Amino acid sequence: MIVSMEAKFKRLKKDESWDKVYRELPLKDIPWEILRPDPPLKKLVDTGALKRGKILDACSGAGTQSIYLAKKGFKVTGIEISQEAVKIAKRRAKKAGVTCAFINRDVLDFPFKKNEFDSIVDRGCFHHIPKYKRQNYLKGAHRVLKEKGKYYLKCFSYKNGKAWNYFTKEELIKYLTPYFKILEIKHIDRGADRPKGRRYFWYAFLEGK
Numbered sequence: 084m085i086v087s088m089e090a091k092f093k094r095l096k097k098d099e100s101w102d103k104v105y106r107e108l109p110l111k112d113i114p115w116e117i118l119r120p121d122p123p124l125k126k127l128v129d130t131g132a133l134k135r136g137k138i139l140d141a142c143s144g145a146g147t148q149s150i151y152l153a154k155k156g157f158k159v160t161g162i163e164i165s166q167e168a169v170k171i172a173k174r175r176a177k178k179a180g181v182t183c184a185f186i187n188r189d190v191l192d193f194p195f196k197k198n199e200f201d202s203i204v205d206r207g208c209f210h211h212i213p214k215y216k217r218q219n220y221l222k223g224a225h226r227v228l229k230e231k232g233k234y235y236l237k238c239f240s241y242k243n244g245k246a247w248n249y250f251t252k253e254e255l256i257k258y259l260t261p262y263f264k265i266l267e268i269k270h271i272d273r274g275a276d277r278p279k280g281r282r283y284f285w286y287a288f289l290e291g292k
Contacts, residue, residue: 101165110145110171115207120151123271123286124204124235128155132288133233136201141190141224142208146172146183152204153181160200161185191216193223202233210238210248217258225262228291234263240270240283255285263289 110116120128127133135156140149143161145168153159153176161183163169169187176183188194190208203224212220228234236259239249252268259265267288272281 102167105145105165105167105171113145116145116147118145118147121148121206121237123237123269123288124148124206125151127235127288128152133202133235137199138202138204139195139200139227141203141205142211143172143185144168146175146185148204148206149183149185150176150179150181153183154179159183160195162188162190162194164189191220191223193227195227197226198229198232199227200232201229202235203228204235206235206237207239209236210250214247221258221262225291230291232291233266234287234289234291236285236287236289238285240285242270242272242283250285252285255287259287259289262292264292266290 104113110118124133137158138152138160140146140152140159140161143149143163144165146161149159149161149172159182161169161172163172163185164187166187169185172183172185176185186194191212205224209217209220224234238255239246241249241251243249252270255268256265265287267286269286270283271286272283
């Protein structure tokens with residue numbers, strides 16, 4: 084019996100083991116591993132809105148965004164809960180000829196000094212944080228970010244349906260504004276390249292208060 088890649092991913096997701104996902108699936112079949120710079124992030128870098136400096140890639144996965152940022156002159160630290168993903172990210176960074184510091188830790192630990200980073204990239208991390216830990220996550224991000232440091236956020240939108248980690252604009256604003264000034268917030272989708280149709284996200288560009 085041949086098991087489809089989609090069925091295999093669903094089984095692994097049910098196991099709630101990020102290591103199994105990265106050990107058993109090729110990167111191209113892991114939905115969140117787009118294997119290219121995230122378009123809104125690339126635009127911020129290209130326009131200079133996100134300036135070079137020390138940057139934290141929260142839930143860095145296989146390191147795609149970290150490697151892109153390192154190539155652009157950023158000093159990158161990636162934190163990732165999956166040991167397998169960290170191994171992959173380190174191999175990919177070495178192959179790309181860039182230096183990134185990948186740490187295998189739970190992002191909620193935020194094992195960094197206060198005001199350590201000029202900016203944070205959060206591409207799909209916040210929406211995986213359990214509801215009762217979201218405030219702790221944002222407090223941690225705010226603590227390690229320098230005053231007026233920049234925070235790039237991308238998370239699931241309510242337009243995907245009903246789920247505990249799909250957000251309305253109002254919900255996001257309520258979570259974010261105690262810690263960050265919202266410079267831009269925009270509804271976007273990933274559409275034509277998805278065989279199963281569109282996937283909706285919020286993108287936000289923030290500044291630490």
